[in-house]
Each structure stands twice: as structure tokens, then as C-alpha cells.
Amino acid sequence: MIKVTDLKKTYPGKVPVHALKGVSFEIPSGQFVAIMGPSGSGKSTLLHQLALLDKPTSGQILLDGIDISGLSQGKATDFRLRYLGYVFQEYALIPELNAIENAFLPLMLLGMNRKEFIRVSTELMGRVGLVDRLHHLISELSGGEQQRVAIARALVNKSKILFADEPCANLDTENKGIVLRLLRKLCNDLGQTILMVTHEPEQREFADRVLWFRDGRLVKEEYIGKDVQEDAIHNGYRTDVSSSEK
Amino acid sequence: MWNDLQAALFLFYKYVTRGNKGTSVLTVLVATLAFLQINLISGIFSGALGLIYDQTKNNYVGNIVVQPGKDQWGNKEEYIKQVTELKRKINAIPGIIGCSSRYTIGSVIEYHPDKTGKDIRTVSWPVKSIDPEDEKRISGLHNNMLAGQYLDESDRDQIVMGREISGGYGASLEVQSLKGINIGDEVTIFYHNGTTRKYTLKGIYATAFPLADMNAFVTQKEMESVLGMRDRASEIIIRTDDAYPEAYYIQELRKAGVELPDIRPWQDFIGLVLGLAQTFDIIKRIVLFIGLVVAGVTIFIVIFIATISRKKQIGIMKAIGMKEGIIVASYIMLSLFYAVVGIGIGLAVLEFVATPYFIAHPLDFPVGKTSLLIVRGEVATSIICMLAVSIIAGFIPSWRVSRENIIKAIWG
Structure with a gap:
């Protein structure tokens, strides 16, 4: 469970920018949350603070009761490795590594033995539908496939929370559908907690809940009905995971 | 510690095997030429001095x-x-x-x-x-x-x-x-x-x-x-x-x-020649310094460009939980790799090409004919210096980029 209390972030400068102006909310484990709002509303800034990529100016972030907002740089790095997963807007993979090498990198950093991390990452690559692309270089994968490798990498450490910052921003319609269904499936099947930033309203229908931001404040919460969710899974972006894989 | 080293080795290996081959070849070539420049000139000076010393002992005093x-x-x-x-x-x-x-x-x-x-x-x-x-x-x-x-x-x-x-x-x-x-x-x-x-x-x-x-x-x-x-x-x-x-x-x-x-x-009877030897020694040091600067700057530029062009990747690696030390170590290994391969090729050229060539075609000095005189101690010094320079050349740019804020590194 994530509990955020009065989170503020100000970027200093000649004219300080107050990106987050006291945000509070709770997210139970296993929930798929979409964070929405116009540009400059503070949604990416919020994700950076929650994922420990940046330090909040003030406020508290509790993850399963542990305050992670004040961790030192070294401890924050270790925490990200062990408990968090992050999917970036662009296909943030290492081009010198092939698909499975990108996926197992966190496990190698955790010190898992080679045989084991290959087994775990292969299994996860199968789950994201890329078992036949394990040894392809990143340049040989489509945008959607690259984003699925990034999802596999974010989940390979059995992360408590998966953060996704506009994961479909650079994808075509078909691949958007593939990635969103995959995230939904991970939430349903594995009970994965997911926080996804998006600015496309259709994408929120794959989530359980939507947090609307404006000018650095949480202005509205919305829960997505099961029927809307089901409809999005079956008809959203007019494709199907299995058919596209074929 | 072992995990970190293993991860750094893994990244280094992939940079070498899947990175730009042309860049690697050119960097190794510069390292080889720098090594050869240092040791060939040093070898020629040593050969000339050795000749003068031999002449002194054989024909003078x-x-x-x-x-x-x-x-x-x-x-x-x-x-x-x-x-x-x-x-x-x-x-x-x-x-x-x-x-x-x-x-x-x-x-x-x-x-x-x-x-x-x-x-x-x-x-x-x-x-x-x-x-x-x-x-x-x-x-x-x-x-x-x-x-x-x-x-x-x-x-x-x-x-x-x-x-x-x-x-x-x-x-x-x-x-x-x-x-x-x-x-x-x-x-x-x-x-x-x-x-x-x-x-x-x-x-x-x-x-x-x-x-x-x-x-x-x-x-x-x-x-x-x-x-x-x-x-x-x-x-x-x-x-x-x-x-x-x-x-x-x-x-x-x-x-x-x-x-x-x-x-x-x-030695007491060739004060002038010993003065010349000191001058040769200064020239050798200058050549060593220039060679090291050339090799060091080249490797520095290569690693600098590599880290700047991979700035976003470095940010991402940090974001997924990779320590800065692993990133820096992987680039130091890459830089050492360029130097070690350059030195290795340079040694082979010295041993199997340059030395036999100068034996077959000795240099004609006013005091006689001489070939290269490769002094092991001087070669060892140049190797140690090149390795040290390559470590510095790998460390500085990778350390600077890896210390950058994750968000800035990823989004520029």
C-alpha cells in the first residue's frame, strides 16, 4: 500500500516552480491507477517522487508503512532495485544488450545466479509475449516489443509497484492496445500495483482508478467500472494481444 | 562487491562486442601508435647511447x-x-x-x-x-x-x-x-x-x-x-x-x-656524452609525455562521447537500481581494454616488426650503426603510465555523467 501525505515539490530558480502543491492519497496493493491531467499538471513529477528518481521538497511517502521519502541516494538506488519497477515513455533499453539481457539486468545486480536469472527472465518474457524474441537486439524489435521488454525488466525483481510514465506515448494504435492489455493482465493475474501516467483519456479505461491532476494538485478521483474496463480490454484500440502476436 | 564487478564486466563485454567496432579499432590504433611512438623513439635514443657507451668501452677507455x-x-x-x-x-x-x-x-x-x-x-x-x-x-x-x-x-x-x-x-x-x-x-x-x-x-x-x-x-x-x-x-x-x-x-x-x-x-671520461645522454633522457620524457597525452586524450574523448551519447541510458541504468560505481567501472574497463589491446599490438609490432627491421636496416649514426635498444624497464614504465592514463581517461567522463541527476540524464 502506498500512502502519500502532503507531498510538495518545488524546482528552485529565479522563478521557483511549484510542481506539486501538497498532494495526498492512498493506493491499496494490486490496484491499477491512471494518473491524468494536462501538461504541467505535475503527474510526471509525482511519479518521479514516488519512484525515488527525485527528492520531494516536503511531505511523506509510505510504502507498506515504511517512509521512503527521506532515503539517502545510495539507499534509494538499492530500494529501486529491490522493490520498484519503472517503464519510461521512450523505449529506455540498453542497445548493446539483447532483449533477455535487458530483462535480467536487475536480477544480475541483485546477485542472483546466472541459471536462475535466465530462467526467471525467460518466464517473464513469455508472460509479455516475447519468448521468441529473447536474443534479438533492441534495434531488431518494434516499439511495442521494446516497451514490453521494458515492462519485463520492471517486473523481473518482483517489484511492489510498477511505475509507467506514458508507456504508450510513442506507440502506434495496435501496440498501445497490446501494452495496455498486458498491464491490465499483470494487475489481474499477479496482483501487480501499477501507477501509469497518461494523457490519453481512452487509456484510463484499462485502469481501476484515475487520479486527475491540475496545477500540481489532485483535483478529482474516478473509479472505472468493471463493464468499461471489460469493454476496453476487448475493444480498446481495436486489436487483441493474441491476434497481434500471430 | 562481486555482483557489482560481475555487472560491470558484463556491461563492458557488451560494449566491446556490440558497440561500434570502427570506434574501437580507431581507438586501439591510436593507443598502439602512441605506445610505438614512445618506445620506438626511446629505443632509438637508447640504441644511440648504447652505441656511444660501447664505443667508449671498446675503443676509448x-x-x-x-x-x-x-x-x-x-x-x-x-x-x-x-x-x-x-x-x-x-x-x-x-x-x-x-x-x-x-x-x-x-x-x-x-x-x-x-x-x-x-x-x-x-x-x-x-x-x-x-x-x-x-x-x-x-x-x-x-x-x-x-x-x-x-x-x-x-x-x-x-x-x-x-x-x-x-x-x-x-x-x-x-x-x-x-x-x-x-x-x-x-x-x-x-x-x-x-x-x-x-x-x-x-x-x-x-x-x-x-x-x-x-x-x-x-x-x-x-x-x-x-x-x-x-x-x-x-x-x-x-x-x-x-x-x-x-x-x-x-x-x-x-x-x-x-x-x-x-x-x-x-663514465668519468665522457662527461660531454653523459650530458648528451641527459638531454636524450629529457627528450625521451617529453616523447613519453606527449605519447601519453595523445593516448589519454583520445581515450578520454572516446569515453566522453560514449558517456555523453549514452547519458540517457546511464540515467536509466541508475533508475533501475544500478550503482554509479558499476557504471564508472564498466567504462574504466572499456578504457583499459583500449589501452591493453593497443599496448599488446604495440609490443608485438616492437618485437616482431620494428626490432627485426632495425637489425636488418640499422640506423647510420656519426658514431656508428645502431638498431633499436628496447630497455625492458622503460617499456614497463610506458605500459604502467599508459594504463594509469587510460584509467583516468575512463574515470573522469563516466564519473561526471554518472553523477548527473537521473531525471536530467534521462530527459536532458
């Missing part, structure tokens, strides 16, 4: 020179006494190849190239005496005859000159020479003790070492008759087997009872 001591009033004596006994003691020391005693006396040498007496050529040089057989064991004089013949023990009215005194034969000090005396011509020598003798030129030698070619030699017996003394010498030249430094043999000489205070190594 041997390894060690024993000179007269001081009398009871502290004045330097003119001659060493009881030379036969001293030479027996010297030759009995293990590692001594041989020794030869010489008399040296100032003189004026006069040469009349024609019978008219109008052209009189006069030079002022010291004349030395040698025991021709002893001399064969300590110098290469007998092997360096340009014209005529070497002295025999029984020769009394014969003289041998270096080309710097005889003139001709490409001598470098023509102005101070007899300007081209021929074998069989007669010279008159006015010794400083008042004795005057006539000699026939028996041979002209050239060692290519000007200091050694500025001598005129008569036999020991002839000089003893000129000076009217026996069993004495102005100096004793000693050759060793070079197994130990001269200081060791000087110590052995003293232990063996050669108690003269003035026993000096060959």
Missing part, C-alpha cells in the same frame, strides 16, 4: 681506468709504478677480460708532404704507447684499420694514427689533422721531454668514435726508450665482462691489492 696516485706531498704522480705486478693482480680477478698499460706524452707531430720543405704540416697531439698484444684483449683498435697495418710488438720506428690525426678518410676534425698523410710517409715527433724521433706511418684506423680516433700509437718498447724508463705507465685500461657494474670491479680491484686512489669507471 675500456671499462675502468687506473691512473697514477699522489706522492707524499700530495702532488699527482706522473706514472704508475710496478706495472707488471699490478697487471698480474688485475688479470687474476674473475670477470676481468684483460688490461693494457699505456704511456701518454705530449708531442708535436710534423709532416712534410713534399721534398721541397715548403709544405710543413704540424699538429700538437699526445702520443700513446701500447702493448699490441695486450691491446687486442681490451680494444677493437686492431679490427678498425682503414689503411696499412696494426702494430707488431717488435716495431720501433712505426706509428699508427687515428683518422682524426692523419686526416682524410672522412675525418670530422680535418683542420686539426695532418690533412691526408699516406701509409709509408714519414713524420717527425718532438716529444715534450725533448726527444725527437722519426716514424713511418704503418696504419690508419677509424672506430667512428671521434674521441678514440684522436690518438697516435707507438709500441710500449719504443716509448720506454723515448722516456728512458721501464715497468711504468700513465694509465692502465681494464676491460670487464660487463656482468656487474664497474663499481663492483673497482671494489674487487681494491680487494686484490690495487691500492691506487685513482681508479675510475669509463
Whole structure:
């Protein structure tokens, strides 16, 4: 469970920018949350603070009761490795590594033995539908496939929370559908907690809940009905995971 | 720690095997050229100095020179006494190849190239005496005859000159020479003790070492008759087997009872050349410095561009929980890889290409022909310096980029 209390972030400068102006909310484990709002509303800034990529100016972030907002740089790095997963807007993979090498990198950093991390990452690559692309270089994968490798990498450490910052921003319609269904499936099947930033309203229908931001404040919460969710899974972006894989 | 090293090695391996091959080849090439530049120039200088040192030992003063001591009033004596006994003691020391005693006396040498007496050529040089057989064991004089013949023990009215005194034969000090005396011509020598003798030129030698070619030699017996003394010498030249430094043999000489205070190594007689050696050493250091800067800057630029172009990736690696140290270590390994491969190829070129080439085509120096002299210690120093420079060149750019804020690194 994530509990955020009065989170503020100000970027200093000649004219300080107050990106987050006291945000509070709770997210139970296993929930798929979409964070929405116009540009400059503070949604990416919020994700950076929650994922420990940046330090909040003030406020508290509790993850399963542990305050992670004040961790030192070294401890924050270790925490990200062990408990968090992050999917970036662009296909943030290492081009010198092939698909499975990108996926197992966190496990190698955790010190898992080679045989084991290959087994775990292969299994996860199968789950994201890329078992036949394990040894392809990143340049040989489509945008959607690259984003699925990034999802596999974010989940390979059995992360408590998966953060996704506009994961479909650079994808075509078909691949958007593939990635969103995959995230939904991970939430349903594995009970994965997911926080996804998006600015496309259709994408929120794959989530359980939507947090609307404006000018650095949480202005509205919305829960997505099961029927809307089901409809999005079956008809959203007019494709199907299995058919596209074929 | 082991996990971090393993991850750094993994990234490094992938950078090498899947990175830009052209960049790797060019960087290794620059490292190789820098290494070769350092060691080839150093090897040529060392070869030239080695040649001068060898010439000094072979044709000038041997390894060690024993000179007269001081009398009871502290004045330097003119001659060493009881030379036969001293030479027996010297030759009995293990590692001594041989020794030869010489008399040296100032003189004026006069040469009349024609019978008219109008052209009189006069030079002022010291004349030395040698025991021709002893001399064969300590110098290469007998092997360096340009014209005529070497002295025999029984020769009394014969003289041998270096080309710097005889003139001709490409001598470098023509102005101070007899300007081209021929074998069989007669010279008159006015010794400083008042004795005057006539000699026939028996041979002209050239060692290519000007200091050694500025001598005129008569036999020991002839000089003893000129000076009217026996069993004495102005100096004793000693050759060793070079197994130990001269200081060791000087110590052995003293232990063996050669108690003269003035026993000096060959280095004491070539102050000018040693000054040249110091200059060569400075040039070698400059070349080493320039080579290291070239290699270091090249590797720095390559790693700098690699880290700047991978800035976003480095941010992402940090975002997924990779420590800065792993990222820095992977780039240091990459930088070391360029240096190690460059050094390896450079060593192979030195060993299998450059050295055989210079042996087949020696460089023609004014003091003789020389090939490369690869000094292991100098090569080791250049390797250590190149590795150290490559570590710095890998560390600085990767450390700077890896310390950047994750968000800034990813989004620019």
C-alpha cells in the first residue's frame, strides 16, 4: 500500500516552480491507477517522487508503512532495485544488450545466479509475449516489443509497484492496445500495483482508478467500472494481444 | 562487491562486442601508435647511447681506468709504478677480460708532404704507447684499420694514427689533422721531454668514435726508450665482462691489492656524452609525455562521447537500481581494454616488426650503426603510465555523467 501525505515539490530558480502543491492519497496493493491531467499538471513529477528518481521538497511517502521519502541516494538506488519497477515513455533499453539481457539486468545486480536469472527472465518474457524474441537486439524489435521488454525488466525483481510514465506515448494504435492489455493482465493475474501516467483519456479505461491532476494538485478521483474496463480490454484500440502476436 | 564487478564486466563485454567496432579499432590504433611512438623513439635514443657507451668501452677507455696516485706531498704522480705486478693482480680477478698499460706524452707531430720543405704540416697531439698484444684483449683498435697495418710488438720506428690525426678518410676534425698523410710517409715527433724521433706511418684506423680516433700509437718498447724508463705507465685500461657494474670491479680491484686512489669507471671520461645522454633522457620524457597525452586524450574523448551519447541510458541504468560505481567501472574497463589491446599490438609490432627491421636496416649514426635498444624497464614504465592514463581517461567522463541527476540524464 502506498500512502502519500502532503507531498510538495518545488524546482528552485529565479522563478521557483511549484510542481506539486501538497498532494495526498492512498493506493491499496494490486490496484491499477491512471494518473491524468494536462501538461504541467505535475503527474510526471509525482511519479518521479514516488519512484525515488527525485527528492520531494516536503511531505511523506509510505510504502507498506515504511517512509521512503527521506532515503539517502545510495539507499534509494538499492530500494529501486529491490522493490520498484519503472517503464519510461521512450523505449529506455540498453542497445548493446539483447532483449533477455535487458530483462535480467536487475536480477544480475541483485546477485542472483546466472541459471536462475535466465530462467526467471525467460518466464517473464513469455508472460509479455516475447519468448521468441529473447536474443534479438533492441534495434531488431518494434516499439511495442521494446516497451514490453521494458515492462519485463520492471517486473523481473518482483517489484511492489510498477511505475509507467506514458508507456504508450510513442506507440502506434495496435501496440498501445497490446501494452495496455498486458498491464491490465499483470494487475489481474499477479496482483501487480501499477501507477501509469497518461494523457490519453481512452487509456484510463484499462485502469481501476484515475487520479486527475491540475496545477500540481489532485483535483478529482474516478473509479472505472468493471463493464468499461471489460469493454476496453476487448475493444480498446481495436486489436487483441493474441491476434497481434500471430 | 562481486555482483557489482560481475555487472560491470558484463556491461563492458557488451560494449566491446556490440558497440561500434570502427570506434574501437580507431581507438586501439591510436593507443598502439602512441605506445610505438614512445618506445620506438626511446629505443632509438637508447640504441644511440648504447652505441656511444660501447664505443667508449671498446675503443676509448675500456671499462675502468687506473691512473697514477699522489706522492707524499700530495702532488699527482706522473706514472704508475710496478706495472707488471699490478697487471698480474688485475688479470687474476674473475670477470676481468684483460688490461693494457699505456704511456701518454705530449708531442708535436710534423709532416712534410713534399721534398721541397715548403709544405710543413704540424699538429700538437699526445702520443700513446701500447702493448699490441695486450691491446687486442681490451680494444677493437686492431679490427678498425682503414689503411696499412696494426702494430707488431717488435716495431720501433712505426706509428699508427687515428683518422682524426692523419686526416682524410672522412675525418670530422680535418683542420686539426695532418690533412691526408699516406701509409709509408714519414713524420717527425718532438716529444715534450725533448726527444725527437722519426716514424713511418704503418696504419690508419677509424672506430667512428671521434674521441678514440684522436690518438697516435707507438709500441710500449719504443716509448720506454723515448722516456728512458721501464715497468711504468700513465694509465692502465681494464676491460670487464660487463656482468656487474664497474663499481663492483673497482671494489674487487681494491680487494686484490690495487691500492691506487685513482681508479675510475669509463663514465668519468665522457662527461660531454653523459650530458648528451641527459638531454636524450629529457627528450625521451617529453616523447613519453606527449605519447601519453595523445593516448589519454583520445581515450578520454572516446569515453566522453560514449558517456555523453549514452547519458540517457546511464540515467536509466541508475533508475533501475544500478550503482554509479558499476557504471564508472564498466567504462574504466572499456578504457583499459583500449589501452591493453593497443599496448599488446604495440609490443608485438616492437618485437616482431620494428626490432627485426632495425637489425636488418640499422640506423647510420656519426658514431656508428645502431638498431633499436628496447630497455625492458622503460617499456614497463610506458605500459604502467599508459594504463594509469587510460584509467583516468575512463574515470573522469563516466564519473561526471554518472553523477548527473537521473531525471536530467534521462530527459536532458
